[in-house]
Amino acid sequence: MGKKYVNAALSESHDKNSMPVLEGTMGPHAVDIQAMYEQHGLLAFDPGFRSTASCKSAITFVDGGAGVLLYRGYPIDELAQHSNFVEVAYLLMFGELPDDSELARFRASIEQHNLLHEQVLSFYHGFRRDAHPMAVMVGVVGALSAFYHDIMDIRDPRDRINAAIRLIAKMPSIAAASYTYSIGRPQRYPNNNLDYASNFLQMLFGAPNKEYEVDPILARALDRILILHADHEQNASTSTVRMAASSGANPFACIAAGIASLWGPAHGGANEAVLKMLVDIGTPKNIPKVIARAKDKSDSFRLMGFGHRIYKNFDPRSKVIQQSAREVLAHLGKDDPLLDIAMQLEEIALKDEYFIERKLYPNVDFYSGILLRAMGFPVNMFTAVFAVARTAGWASHWLELQEESHGIDRPRQLYIGKTLRHYPKKK
Numbered sequence: 001m002g003k004k005y006v007n008a009a010l011s012e013s014h015d016k017n018s019m020p021v022l023e024g025t026m027g028p029h030a031v032d033i034q035a036m037y038e039q040h041g042l043l044a045f046d047p048g049f050r051s052t053a054s055c056k057s058a059i060t061f062v063d064g065g066a067g068v069l070l071y072r073g074y075p076i077d078e079l080a081q082h083s084n085f086v087e088v089a090y091l092l093m094f095g096e097l098p099d100d101s102e103l104a105r106f107r108a109s110i111e112q113h114n115l116l117h118e119q120v121l122s123f124y125h126g127f128r129r130d131a132h133p134m135a136v137m138v139g140v141v142g143a144l145s146a147f148y149h150d151i152m153d154i155r156d157p158r159d160r161i162n163a164a165i166r167l168i169a170k171m172p173s174i175a176a177a178s179y180t181y182s183i184g185r186p187q188r189y190p191n192n193n194l195d196y197a198s199n200f201l202q203m204l205f206g207a208p209n210k211e212y213e214v215d216p217i218l219a220r221a222l223d224r225i226l227i228l229h230a231d232h233e234q235n236a237s238t239s240t241v242r243m244a245a246s247s248g249a250n251p252f253a254c255i256a257a258g259i260a261s262l263w264g265p266a267h268g269g270a271n272e273a274v275l276k277m278l279v280d281i282g283t284p285k286n287i288p289k290v291i292a293r294a295k296d297k298s299d300s301f302r303l304m305g306f307g308h309r310i311y312k313n314f315d316p317r318s319k320v321i322q323q324s325a326r327e328v329l330a331h332l333g334k335d336d337p338l339l340d341i342a343m344q345l346e347e348i349a350l351k352d353e354y355f356i357e358r359k360l361y362p363n364v365d366f367y368s369g370i371l372l373r374a375m376g377f378p379v380n381m382f383t384a385v386f387a388v389a390r391t392a393g394w395a396s397h398w399l400e401l402q403e404e405s406h407g408i409d410r411p412r413q414l415y416i417g418k419t420l421r422h423y424p425k426k427k
């Protein structure tokens with residue numbers, strides 16, 4: 001990583017007043033402003049972090065202008081086509097693709113840890129049965145910290161890897177239980193004869209009292225969804241995990257914080273919101289009304305599944321998901337009218353000046369809801385599937401942060417409140 005210097009433009013050009021420019025391996029350089037407050041008494045103001053690199057990371061690279069997404073250097077579409085979720089989780093965590101024996105050992109350790117402690121299952125009974133699965137997941141994943149707190153030392157690299165593996169291993173069981181609890185069906189145990197995605201499907205949709213045959217096409221489609229959602233550099237939920245972790249907090253509690261952040265409709269909750277929007281649209285003839293609402297500044301409505309903070313081009317994940325949705329619908333012999341509405345909506349929006357000017361393209365969530373619905377997932381489980389996938393990314397970022405911690409994250413603020421005043425004397 002090279003070092004250049006720019007003048008801060010805050011005072012006269014002078015070595016003392018120059019700030020280093022850091023060069024990554026790809027993407028924009030970053031001005032290192034860490035010494036700015038000390039040298040100039042000034043803070044950088046960047047709410048929403050539009051121009052701020054909050055950390056160095058070697059995990060995922062996004063070029064939003066070109067529509068590129070790489071995990072450890074590998075393009076997302078190649079991984080979606082040739083890899084599988086467990087291999088991708090290994091790649092994200094350790095930086096390289098595993099060889100056969102590394103992959104077998106990693107898979108075996110996931111299988112070793114995919115059961116939930118029976119006491120964890122009793123937590124579910126504290127929730128209303130109609131609780132949103134994401135609410136349940138925030139609670140249950142946070143509660144895992146009570147199970148593994150004392151036996152884990154986050155300063156020990158082996159304990160850290162174990163915590164990451166436990167999280168990746170248990171998340172499908174936790175997500176599936178949040179659904180089976182809501183419908184009152186006893187939860188199936190994981191079956192180690194099945195791969196990760198097939199196991200998730202059998203726990204979600206299988207009943208313990210009869211055989212459940214996993215459809216390999218659906219398992220492959222789910223595995224692809226998991227790969228596509230596994231990481232996305234410093235998004236809101238990952239940054240939340242990193243910030244929580246910067247204080248040395250328990251990893252399960254940090255991931256629970258990430259799940260909470262993911263739930264919002266501007267982030268992982270968008271897949272659920274897209275489907276609700278398509279159902280509300282109901283028929284293609286209502287599309288112009290919806291487009292008009294999205295453009296109306298006096299209306300808070302946004303076209304869900306469109307736009308992205310980073311992508312100012314097609315989200316490379318949306319193309320893979322759209323293709324997968326078509327394949328699954330064809331395989332199941334289903335003809336979802338919502339797919340037609342989505343495709344027409346996309347076509348109209350992409351020709352509209354408002355969306356062109358603002359570079360608003362379909363994102364990963366635009367078609368993922370249609371695909372998950374075709375596979376039988378209830379709408380309120382969509383974001384839970386996202387959480388299962390993103391756990392691989394969160395865990396990898398948590399591990400990376402432990403290696404290169406820069407101390408506790410402590411943003412500053414531009415104070416705009418009252419200046420000093422004194423408490424009135426009582427008469």
Ligand code: CMC
Pocket residue numbers: 235265266267268269270294295301302303304305306307308309310358360363364365
């Ligand atoms: N519909 C209508 N207008 C939009 C939309 C949209 N979906 N997204 C952005 N805009 C407009 C926005 O009103 C603003 O217009 P103007 O410049 O006239 O004020 C302009 O585009 C820039 O918007 P922004 O809010 O500054 O953009 P952002 O980078 O802060 O927001 C976003 C990114 C994803 C939150 C936003 O595009 C959005 O709310 N999209 C819908 C929700 C969604 O699909 N979220 C999933 C994101 S991908 C999955 C994930 O990362 O979790």
